[in-house]
Amino acid sequence: MTPPNYVEVQRSCNTAHSDGAIEKDGDSDVALDLVGWLEEGGGAFDSVLVVGCRSGYEIDAFRGAFSGAAVLGVDLVPEFVRYANSRGRCALVADMHALPFGDRLFDLVYCCATLEHAHDAHLAVGEMLRVANRAVFCTADLGTDSSKRNPSHFTFLDEPEWLALFDRPGWTVEHKIVEESVHLFARRHSWNTSIPKWS
């Protein structure tokens, strides 16, 4: 069940400034690193979904890398989606627990610093895997004290617990620890790719 005031908590904790400005716009190091690695392996993606896109700045990394790709962002907070749209980024309001898309619609699903905001991370991961045709990339906080102090975080898991969430039939998951978070890359067994191992 969705916790009370879930959207409001996400709005207030992810808006950096009292004037309502949206935090973070510019280059996304995480997205650019991922894109660099995918490009090394010759990976091209026709469609990308960015889950928890906030300002939408990560959308630009994928649009720049995969020429002609359809790149869509989703976020729970309407103001963030409006901001992304005002910057010419394609985004819509949606909840990662119930993505309004058909199965395997996007080649790649990308979700940075958002999964720990899920109130049901098993469901949210299942949704991302469902709509992904080839791969899902996620970062997730490792249940640190600072994560536990953040009122917009609802899921606190350690490394094996995050990995277990991606352990589903038809998928292989690789991971790296990066500072206080885990980066996970899940690929469908049916995706025939020359992209090298993640680690």
Ligand SMILES: C[S@@+](CC[C@H](N)C(=O)[O-])C[C@H]1O[C@@H](n2cnc3c(N)ncnc32)[C@H](O)[C@@H]1O
């Ligand atoms: C910490 S921000 C991360 C933004 C961006 N991905 C980044 O790495 O800078 C988390 C974002 O997830 C969004 N969010 C939280 N819960 C969500 C949900 N259930 N479905 C979709 N987006 C959600 C928040 O509104 C916020 O924009």
